[in-house]
Amino acid sequence: MANEEVLSPVELGRHLMQVRERSGIKQAELAKRVSLSPAVLSRIESGDRPVTLDEVQDILTQLATPEAAELSKALQRAWQVLPRPPLDHPDQDLLWEAEEVARELVTLRDKPDTPHAFERRLSEYIDELGRGAAMLLKREHQVAFIGSIGVGKSTAICKMTSLEVAKEDGTMTPVLEVGGGGITVCEVHLRTGPGFGLIVEPKGDDELRQDVLDLADSILKGAPAPDEDGPNGQESQGISKEVARALRNMANLAVQRPKGADGKRTTVDPAKQLAQQFPTQREFVVEVLSRMELHRRDKRDIWYDSASGKSPKAWLRDTFAAINNGRSPDFTLPRRIEVVVPEKLLQVADLSVRFIDTKGIDRNAAREDIECHFDDPHTLAVLCSPFNNAPAAETRLLLERAKDAGVRTLDTNAALLVLPRPTEALAMKDDATSAPVESAEEGYELKGEQIALALEPLGLQTLGVAFYNANEDPAGAAQDYLLERLTRARAAFRTRIREASASAQALLRNHGEARVLAVLRDAGETLHTWAAQNSAVPVVQGHVQESLMAQIQVAYASTVRAAVRREGEWSALSYSHHIGYGARRLAVMALEKPVEQFTGHCKLMAATPRYAEAADLLAQAERVLTVSYEELLRKVQLMGQTVFKNALKADPMLWQVCMDEWGQGPGYKTRVAAHNRDWFNNEARKKLEHELQALIAREWTRALANVTALLEPLE
Known part of the structure; x- marks a missing residue:
């Protein structure tokens, strides 16, 4: 078999099993037809036994389905220039066409009498086909949700992916911790895996110490002096409130609000009490770090166990909240949390899709962790905006900066997701008649026209826009929108490789005239x-x-x-x-x-x-x-x-x-x-x-x- 040296028995066996199962033929029945024992066929499908070309062709002939014929064709192909795609890759034929063109280009380029300029053209086409193939071969995509604090990214993600769990009153609540904004301590990735679990990438000791120094400043300093942080000292502390909350919990310094004898609540801040005992920054930081017991916080992942007595999603919600808030004694402060679930987040065949819930924007939209997503062709940057002021100022700023940085793929790799709250769409009025809209859909349509006008100065009036009211709209609509955007990106990859192949073929046809x-x-x-x-x-x-x-x-x-x-x-x-x-x-x-x-x-x-x-x-x-x-x-x-x-x-x-x-x-x-x-x-x-x-x-x-x-x- 031409590809025996590169095809792993596991990949081939798994694919043979899928083709057989989709043909409706049982393993025992197929074993009889191909004169193999059921045990041998089972070992072939599990990848435990190498298989010869004759055995594979015999199996595929007996299956006699279009899919079996496609697999037989794929196995006959010897890839010389482009990387061999996996057997289940949906663009096998397109990539093979590119491989055949690339092979002709290589043959002509390597002739000793090929002129230098013509050789450069041939080499450039080979490289271009290679780049196009690499884009198409990679099937791991990301959907990064970007928006201001409190806009509703986490809620929308959980609603559209069914990552919800029932509360005692029967209402559904997201698996990711949500609130009024400023809840998640770090960037959160959601992906498909073998079960329900959490994987934590921890902050380093130096990073953690710097965070504790920031916490010490905010506590030892007290209220900001007027105008030092802005008008009337109203600006926030340098450390984010979610990081401060987690650090306090890790050191058992959470603010307490007990009720007094009169029934009124009082505020007790153990951190300020500690600051009275350790008034210098150095002493305070050392004491806080000591209380955290970082040497015990060495766990990096945790997986669902039915012995917990909770449903998988309820366990995931509670465990995520504990790690996110610094209440789990086994985990340190995370730099990133991966939420792993066994089901697909997006119902799309042939692709692996990871969702990214970025940290909410608090005044500084131009952050590295956000802007990096605009330059990755396999990432869809979903800019989340409130309904009333869509597109939000943060959205416009990020798009403008991406344009100024020369990003040319915003039409395929960026999208706007407007997150209306109940009644906001119905409050829209026609600009010409002042008549109120009759449906949320009509309100969405009017707001979409306003958004296009607002983005026209950036040349992005055709940017993809969708509306998703997580409380009322069906999750399928949001899923379909994201799927359409990813399909659009994949189509752009295919167009790129088709255009390169067609131009190269024109060169090969006419180069001697x-x-x-x-x-x-x-x-x-x-x-x-x-x-x-x-x-x-x-x-x-x-x-x-x-x-x-x-x-x-x-x-x-x-x-x-x-x-x-x-x-x-x-x-x-x-x-x-x-x-x-x-x-x-x-x-x-x-x-x-x-x-x-x-x-x-x-x-x-x-x-x-x-x-x-x-x-x-x-x-x-x-x-x-x-x-x-x-x-x-x-x-x-x-x-x-x-x-x-x-x-x-x-x-x-x-x-x-x-x-x-x-x-x-x-x-x-x-x-x-x-x-x-x-x-x-x-x-x-x-x-x-x-x-x-x-x-x-x-x-x-x-x-x-x-x-x-x-x-x-x-x-």
């Missing part, structure tokens, strides 16, 4: 000219730190202080993330317009009859520049993150002077921003920015060279 060669040279001269005229990177006004400085101004003062304490690296305010974003934005400002101009130039030429035979060259050149440009943006972002992060860590004086500003009265953020600005304006940092600009220039030169390498050399 003299008339075609003449047209290619003519088109190539035009593209050479464009590349020469656009070789210099346009000068733009801006600096890498602009995003960071803007976020410092909108963040809580205590958030800025917490980031300063961590030398600029905190989930709520990451210096390196914003500098990397700023570097990428500068590259977009300089090069997005030339890339768009090149795309338009290629499309215009391809539509001209004179260049009809060069259409595949022009399409390939357009794709090559786009891919090179996207790679340029990733490199620039990585360099901005890495180089400046190292420079920041190497300068303890910056952090010390910023720390010293705390407690000095109003204007803390302004003073820290001034120190940061001075740091970036230093000649050493200006040199780093010059190096970044040099990288952009080098990578642009390389991107253009990737294009011109496809062209016949100028005489």
Whole structure:
């Protein structure tokens, strides 16, 4: 068998069993037909016994179903260029077509007399087919729910996935802990697995100690001084309330509210009482860490046991709440919690889908843990918004930043999910007549029109929008919407590989014709000219730190202080993330317009009859520049993150002077921003920015060279 050396007996056996079961033939009956004992056939299906080609073909012939014929065909294929897809991959035929084209391209490329420019075109098509195949082969997708604190993400996720459990009064409550917002201590992932369980990725000791330092500050300091944290001292503490709650529970310092003899409740704060015994920060932190008994908190996963006496989902709800609130003595503070359930979260065949409940946005929407989802083609970023102000300010900001960073896949990899509360849709009125709507669906339709108008300045008026009232709307509607968005993303992968295959086949058909060669040279001269005229990177006004400085101004003062304490690296305010974003934005400002101009130039030429035979060259050149440009943006972002992060860590004086500003009265953020600005304006940092600009220039030169390498050399 051609693929005996790469096909595992387990994969083949499992697939044979599935094909047999779907054919309706019992194992014993099939064993009689193929002259194998039931025990041998059972071992083949379990993967315990290797199977020969003759045995497989005999089995498939006896099954005699279309699925058996498809499997027989798949087993005859010898994959040489592209990776072999799993036997149950639904795009076997499409990938095989790409493999056959890639094989022809390799054969032609490897001929010793192949001209260099033509060899480059062949190699580029091979690489493009490989990239397209990799996108299609990966069937693990994520759906990341993003929105402000209290918008209702967790409730919506549990409602649409049936992760609910009945309360004593018969009403259903979500498995994930919900409330008025600010409940979940970390990012939560939900996925399918072998049973009901929780897997915890813990925070490291250093991270935990920094969190306890933040808690100590909020307790030892007491109420903020007027204007130190904002108007009238009303801003929140640097540590989030959910983290503070978990730390207090871990150290047995939860706030108590007992009833007095008069029936009124009083507030007792053991942490403040402890602060009276240990008044210095160091003493207080050591005492709190000691009370946590971290050496006992070494458990990383827990699985449902029927001996608990609870139903699986009730156990999952209670155990999640205990870990999330720091009430489980076996678990430390989590960085991430994975909720594992045995059923599918989304009823979609052939894909593995993980749901991500991101931490709610509290003023700082531009966070690394959120913005990373916009750049992953296998992640659907679902922006959750309240009904009345949809699209929410956080949604618009994130979409605008993604556009500014050069993200080009928002139409397929982002979506808006509006979460109305009861009666909100029915309160809508027609703008023209002021007449109230007659149904929630009509209210949704009117709000959808308003959303499209609001997103039009961003060029995203066609962004996918859905409405889901978790209290009243059927869960199936939300499931269907997410399924449609994932199907759309998969279709884009297929389109990509089909277009590459079709263009490559056109090249293979016509590469030897003299008339075609003449047209290619003519088109190539035009593209050479464009590349020469656009070789210099346009000068733009801006600096890498602009995003960071803007976020410092909108963040809580205590958030800025917490980031300063961590030398600029905190989930709520990451210096390196914003500098990397700023570097990428500068590259977009300089090069997005030339890339768009090149795309338009290629499309215009391809539509001209004179260049009809060069259409595949022009399409390939357009794709090559786009891919090179996207790679340029990733490199620039990585360099901005890495180089400046190292420079920041190497300068303890910056952090010390910023720390010293705390407690000095109003204007803390302004003073820290001034120190940061001075740091970036230093000649050493200006040199780093010059190096970044040099990288952009080098990578642009390389991107253009990737294009011109496809062209016949100028005489």
